Amino acid sequence: LVGCSSNSSSGGSAGKAEQELTYATTSKVVGLSPILTNDSVSSTVIEQIYETLFVRDKKGEIVPHLAESYENPDENTWVIKLKKNIKFHDGTPFNADSVKYTFDKLKDPKTAAPRASLLAPVSSIEVQDEHTVVLKTEKPYGPMLAALTHSNAAIVSPTADQKQDLMKDPVGTGPFTFSEKVNGDDIVLVKNKDYWQKPAKLEKLTFTVVPEVSTAISMLQTGKVQLIDGLAPELMPRLEKIKNVDIQKKEGTPVYYLAFNMEKEPMNDLKFRQAVSQAINREGYLKKLNGLGVYSNSFIGPEVFGHNESSDKGPKFDQAEAKKLVKDNGFDKKEIKILAANTSQYMNMAEVIQSQLKEAGINATIETIEWGTYLDVSKKGDFDITIAGWSNVTGDGSELLFPRLHSANIDATNLSRYKDAELDKLIDQSRSVVDQEQRKEILTKADEYVMTQLPVLPIYHGIASAAYDKSVKGFEMEPTGQWSLYGVYRE
Amino acid sequence: MSTEVVTQQLPSHKKKKEFALYKTWKRLIKNKMAIVGLVIIAFQLFMALAAPVIVGVDPNKQNLELSELPIGTEGHWLGTDNYGRDIWSRIVYGARISLLVGIGAVSLGLVGGVVLGLLSGYYRRLDGIIMRFVDLMFAFPGILLAMLIIAILGTSLVNVVIAISIWSIPTCARIVRGSVLSIKKQEYIIAMRSLGASDLRIMVRHVLPNCMAPIIVFATMRMATAILSTASLSFLGLGAQPPTPEWGAMIAAGQEYMWTSPHMIVIPGIAIMLVVFAFNVVGDALRDALDQGMSLDK
């Protein structure tokens, strides 16, 4: 009986499905400027409004989007040709100036862009002609293209940015334009009729905030919402039972792992890390995830550039061995503090891991803290083991290893506080080599090295998931969990 | 000189133990609802004290293979949770926690509230300052105050206790102040002053015992609120640290399973409700009993 016929909120015809869609998230959109935001909810909307120079295609290959083509005259120079006849929503033509403006602004310390690091290696941005920009780096920067696919590197209209606050009033080149903000936090987008490709099929998109996921599912069930994503494993059984809902899953780029604090006893002891690795039944835990995770004994996940199927070098679950290691080395003497942010996903992992470590004789306690505090505390290294995740929006292995394990990022993103000259060298190489095949080899090597040294223990690799009303067609997710509603329609 | 002895027999002369407390107790247990409440509280107390004896299973022992078993499963008569932990054993151990949290928060709050209330009721000069401070605390929504305190102190059960106790202070202070203001005017307080008793002595020996009735009622009712607030804070992720078997945290964790394994939230929900209900009922009945005690004493 649970139908979807009651979704006519603004009084349309009952016959043909209205080309409208409502998407629910658990937290609000912080803002709509790609330069000033760095949260996944904002980027979901930003991706409908703005576009990047490059995108990943269905196979995960990077292809030009707003760009026409690119070439590397030398390792430190990227000459990017842009598509012509593209206009921003406000009528400003899209050209090399707008690209330069956007990137300069992103890099400007005064802007305080949260994702300024994305283009940090770029030393200059020059306009060669109306439709050609040249990016110059000091050192070769391998993940350049990946960085340019990142939604925070989307191009904004310079005229609009000077005139208005893009956070509230965004102007991009994308298939949808900003219409209004309603009811506090809800954002309404409408079709961009002058889109440079064929216009989108949906007329109107609404992004609404529903803090409680179970309420969101109820709304999906009753047809008030048509799309939710980032599904939690524990909700799968319920979602699967709802008749009017389709679920889409796609192997994704995020990795969830344990970071050992390499500056503390006994975490700096390889035997301890091995013991932990063997104590945790990762495959068993995956069963709990209701298909929302993939097992892979590597840090660089299956969907991430640099992954190699055959490089399964890490330790495996072996409780007996773990117990022995613990006993022999006296690891049962010390209390280990597991730090986790207080979101259900991390807390779930923490609880299972704590319990399994206990079985192996390691005395672990959990400390959960708010996300905001967690960011600070974890960066300061005030923990023994922490549960961490990295969503890796660019889908490039360098973009995982560099922030997470390079010694340059201790006190920041390198939560393990791992300092290893050999790994640093490999990561540097992976970033400076421009040839993608070569980079892949280097990354695989680095990954294998990580899995023997174990400054981190990958628990599982994420799966992007979404649930939507059966009337929604043409919905396709990317491995990064992002999606565009450009090709989507209702019937 | 006359020392004619008053030889009249009084009705309530039976035993010495027939003092106010005993009378109140007798009046209390005449109330059927109060008995239900007392039985629930006694049962909770029993669970809390005898937890290891009642259940042999470690409440934190996971078994991912046997997760989300429904009520009535053999060996797990209240089922298991998403990690295959035995819900019955978690409920039993949780009784301990909710009792400790309640007692901890209430007694801390009482200490603060009683001291502030006594001082502000007794000394006119302090009254203004203390009551402005209390007003200030009152204007904060309670849960927000608790959230701010936990934001400062960090997430842990101990800090929840502190937060709830601080939140109890203004209410308690007002109640105590109110009683002190009326007791202060009573002639026996003036009598003590005329005997030359010190303020401290008067407050501790004469004022305090006589505002015990509202304080006891407040404390009982506050136990209920404290347990409920702990659950709310746990629901917001600000309470007990996993894997502590705290009832509120159990609901918060079970929320997502509400549709598939409703027993995960229904059982701790009922546990909270029963206990909170019990404290409320007893508090309510106590108020009646003490109230009557007051007037019949005359």
Next chain:
Amino acid sequence: MKETVLEVKDLVTTFKSADGPLPAVRGASFSVKKGETLCIVGESGCGKSITALSIMGLLPSNGLISDGSISFNQKNLAEMSPKQMQKVRGNDVSMIFQEPMTALNPVFTIGFQIREPLMIHLKLSKKQAHMRGIELLKMVGIPSPVERMNQFPHELSGGMRQRVMIAIALSCNPSLLIADEPTTALDVTIQAQIIDLLNDLKEQLDMSMIMITHDMGVVAEIADRVIVMYAGEIIEEGRVEEIFEHPQHPYTKGLLASVPNVDDPEFDLKPIAGSMPMLNEQISGCRFHPRCPYAFDKCMEKSPKTFHVTDKQSVRCWLQEEGVEQNGGRRASSL
């Protein structure tokens, strides 16, 4: 002989309580004649107010008239339905209470409260009731009655409030007024004003009045006849002169002897030992015997019957019985 307005026979009023029934009035019989003032005296808790409230049908919810009849103008009030009772109250029988501070509703104006009975019983319009209200206030001696109509009780002094209560009680020309210690809470100077007022009005309106008090002075000032109550029982009844000049019951005598006399500095104060028994206290025989200086064996065994000293004066005391009377009487008269 004047006609009897109220006739109370064997009234027993009990309270339900956790410790079983508590008899507050234990078989009281008396009558009030037209135009007469009957005073009920006795110490606190002896059942004076409960007797009055039984007549009015206004007992607290746990109280119950368990026996006896109350006939008012030949109708038995004890058997009336609540609806019928409403028609009698405030109309034929009125009552004034002890506490002027709490007897008026704090949230309504004096005018509202005085109009109410007029509109209910006399079916006056609001305007008429208002005019009549002003007249009534004038009658009870309240200055500037027009303004008072719009004032609230808290704006009036205790004496004023008691006058308002009297005005309300008299508004429908009742044939019986019950005044339950109307002056106890007031100062002597105000008390004197109120007593004079009641006396005047009673004459003026030709009503009967039951005056409840524990002040022997008030009794002497106002009463035609007196009833003395002790522990729920009427122990002596008689004309005011007889009670004051020839009290028969040891308790009545004690009561008179324990009030210091303003006019006589050498007055010898003689306290009655002990204090009133509790309602539920089991006392065999006469309920006064534990405190009675003349008590003898019979007093402890049997409840005394009523002896008629004169045709107007009766007393419940074994000392009146032939034989013992001489002995006790002589000692008593030497007081």
Next chain:
Amino acid sequence: MAVDEQVLYSVKNVKKHFPVRGGMLQRVKNHVKAVDGITLDIYKGETLGVVGESGCGKSTLGRTILGLESLTEGELVFNGNNISKYSSRQLKPYKKEMQMIFQDPYASLNPKQRIGDALEEALIIHTNLTSLERRERVLQLLNEVGLKEEHYDRYPHEFSGGQRQRIGIARAISINPSFIVCDEPVSALDVSVQAQVIKLLRDLQEKHGLTYLFVSHDLGVVRHLCNRVLVMYLGQMVELAPVHKLYENPTHPYTEALLSAIPRPTVGRKRERIRLRGDLPSPSNPPTGCPFHTRCPIAKEHCSTEKPAWREIDEGHFIACHER
């Protein structure tokens, strides 16, 4: 009763004003002049009665004399020592000398305290007796006021009003004071019990040579118990005289009216009453001149403007009136 003419306590122009707050910042807007200029000598061994209508400041006077209320103005001289400005520490030895008995026997005992403990408390504060000695003393006190030893462990609610008043008296005399303020000690009691307590007070005075300040509105009791009587009106002194002079020859019109208003328990003799107009004026806004002029049957024009002087009209007989 022979009155020793030695002054025990001298009260000089004592005033006690209570602030009335109101307005925006709860500022003091006005004062209730509860006691407004009382000057008295209290002699050793006498009983000084204080009478007047409710709210005229009788209790406040009693409390002020005992140092329970701070003085607004005036001096208190006890046994030759000016104690008006003493700190509470300095006052302690004097507190031992002065005690109080209260009106409400139900409110003047801590309901949560056993009688024995209540009586011992004063001993703990003022003496160094051991607990055994204290118990001894308390039992003796109980006996002295007509209670029994077994009452030691009882709670106040187990006693009747009269018994409680006895306990209150026992507490007051427990530390052998020389001066006791009795604030309407019998007005809440039943007549039959009232007489018992009056008798007890008298016996104790005789035995211990106590001095009483006896506050009451019952003129009968005052006549029975007191040597001298002070009549108060709106916080001020109206008439002060030895008891027989006051009753037989009341001079101030207020005293006259007061005495005539009392209903006498004697039938037949209808006496003419002096009727007073109106009620007691508010003590926060007392009339100018003679405070009584608004109700006085013989008031003249100057009564409303000039304050009458306090003068002696006969030996020991003082009044404040222009006309008498």
Next chain:
Amino acid sequence: MAGLIVRRIFQLVLLLIGISFIVFMSMHIAPGDPASIIGGPTATQEDVEAIRENLGLNEPLLAQYFDYLKGIFAGDLGFSYQTKQAVSEAIIDRFPNTLNLAIASIIVAIVIGVTAGIISALKHNTWFDGLSTIIALGGISIPNFWLGAILILIFAVNLQWFPVGGLTEPFWTIEGMKQLALPAITLGTGSAAMIARMSRSAMLEVIRADYVRTARAKGVRERTVIMMHCLRNAMIPVITVIGLNFGFLLGGTIITESVFAINGVGRLMIESIAARDFPMVQGSVLLVATLFVLVNLIVDIVYAFIDPRISYE
């Protein structure tokens, strides 16, 4: 009365300064840096530092506070750290929702609470009294997030009588009322229970009052005695409880708004605390406190209307 209002507003200003100080200081003492949160997990140290500088968080603490205070007196509540939106604007957007919810809940609470309380008192010691006591005490004992979830399960998902969540339509439309119904019941239940208890005991007390006996002695009909003479007096203490409960409800919106996906100030507060968005936390707490004080001022004014003994001059 005017004096009362002026005095209260003066007190309110002092109160707000006190509250803003407490909130300001506690937010700054609390661990968790707004800059780190804006930067997110991917931010480098330089990124975070740039954001801190940009937000002015490197200024001395007291200087920041006084700047903020100055802003308030100029009517400027500052800008959100996170969304860069003006705080006043963000609050104005959400405030109607919270107010609607709070008012609807208090209406539910008053209607149910007062009616049940009074009937209970009149039928003292009957089955109705017993049942309503149990329900009232049960009502106080239900965790409201739990109640909300269960109401959604039954009435929105299974029976589909009400929408699951959201508050998008104006409250005077049928749809708007439907949207308000479940959250208002969830939020109002606890208060209804408390008001019922209070009404019951107030009524029981009033029924025994002397003036009620006087009314009966005048021969007033029983119905009039209850409706005229008792009710108004009984409402006096109940109104205080209603005022206090309104404050309690404002706090309750924090959870209810989350459960029912209502975009209101309560949710804004909890989000802003989590995001360490100091200006937003301060702004919304100040709003709630102001509201609380105003409601209690209204209570005092209503008081003066039903109880002539109270005068504020």
